[in-house]
Structures are given as structure tokens and as C-alpha cells.
Amino acid sequence: MYYLTVENSFDSAHFLHGYDGKCSNLHGHRWRVVVDVACEELIAEGQQRGMCVDFGDLKKDVKEITDFYDHAFIVEEGTLKEKTVEALNEENFRMIFVKFRPTAENFSKFFFEEVKKKGYNVSKVCVYETPNNCAAYSE
Numbered sequence: 520m521y522y523l524t525v526e527n528s529f530d531s532a533h534f535l536h537g538y539d540g541k542c543s544n545l546h547g548h549r550w551r552v553v554v555d556v557a558c559e560e561l562i563a564e565g566q567q568r569g570m571c572v573d574f575g576d577l578k579k580d581v582k583e584i585t586d587f588y589d590h591a592f593i594v595e596e597g598t599l600k601e602k603t604v605e606a607l608n609e610e611n612f613r614m615i616f617v618k619f620r621p622t623a624e625n626f627s628k629f630f631f632e633e634v635k636k637k638g639y640n641v642s643k644v645c646v647y648e649t650p651n652n653c654a655a656y657s658e
């Protein structure tokens with residue numbers, strides 16, 4: 520089995536609703552998303568001969584998926600008061616609502632599925648919230 524690894528990072532804010540501690544406060548991370556793709560066989564012919572997939576294609580797709588979350592406030596649906604959302608909208612702050620609690624674990628599964636949808640044989644996705652903490656998802 521061959522394994523490829525690419526990564527992309529994005530900066531965004533979040534908070535953990537219902538968390539008893541500092542992470543219940545609005546705070547930011549440089550989220551680092553590390554994607555592993557597996558191949559049993561390499562491409563036999565053409566420009567990509569000897570490759571699992573072209574790093575360029577994989578990097579472009581991972582960047583496209585993750586850059587959407589850059590410089591945004593990521594909010595779990597239903598965790599902010601309506602008037603807070605309205606006020607933030609009035610300020611033109613970019614909010615992205617997600618259906619899950621925005622933890623590294625949930626993001627690792629979310630990005631795993633998003634990259635898989637692009638047709639890659641994803642073997643693992645790790646999401647680093649800080650340089651020292653990461654969560655991984657694989658199937």
C-alpha cells in the first residue's frame with residue numbers, strides 16, 4: 520500500500536457550547552488539516568505514471584475544501600442567541616454554521632468525508648487545533 524500526505528491550514532474562531540472551561544469563550548486557532556490518501560497500485564501510464572494521485576490535484580482539492588473555513592467564526596447551529604447572530608451579521612462578520620460541535624474530532628471526520636466525496640481513497644485525516652493537539656479520523 521502507498522500513502523500520500525498533504526496538508527493545509529486555516530485560521531478561524533470558534534467556541535465550545537456547554538464546555539465548562541476556557542474553551543467556552545470565543546477564541547481562535549490555526550487549524551491544520553493533514554490528509555492521508557492510500558493506493559494499492561500506482562498509475563501505470565501517462566503524465567501521472569508512478570503516482571498514487573498527483574500531489575498537485577490532491578493539494579488543490581484539500582485547499583479548496585479547507586480554505587472555505589478561513590477567517591471565519593465557526594458556530595455550531597443553535598448555540599448562539601438570534602439577536603447575537605443578527606448583531607454579528609450587521610457587523611458583516613463572516614459566520615459559518617456547522618451541524619456539529621466544532622471540535623478537532625468532528626472536523627477530522629467532516630474533512631475526511633469532504634475529501635472522500637472528491638473521489639480520493641482517504642485513509643486518515645488529522646486536525647490540529649494547536650501545534651500540540653490533534654484528532655484523527657479513519658474508517
Ligand SMILES: Nc1nc2c(c(=O)[nH]1)N=C([C@H](O)[C@H](O)COP(=O)(O)OP(=O)(O)OP(=O)(O)O)CN2
Nearest residue numbers: 534535542546548621622623624625648649652654
Ligand atoms: N478532545 C478535544 N478536547 C478539546 C478540544 C477538542 O477539539 N477535542 N478543543 C478544545 C478547545 O477548542 C481548546 O481551544 C483547545 O484546548 P487546550 O489544548 O486545552 O487549550 P490550549 O491550546 O490553550 O492549551 P494550553 O496547554 O492550556 O495552553 C478543548 N479540548
Ligand SMILES: [Zn+2]
Nearest residue numbers: 542546548648
Ligand atoms: Zn478551540
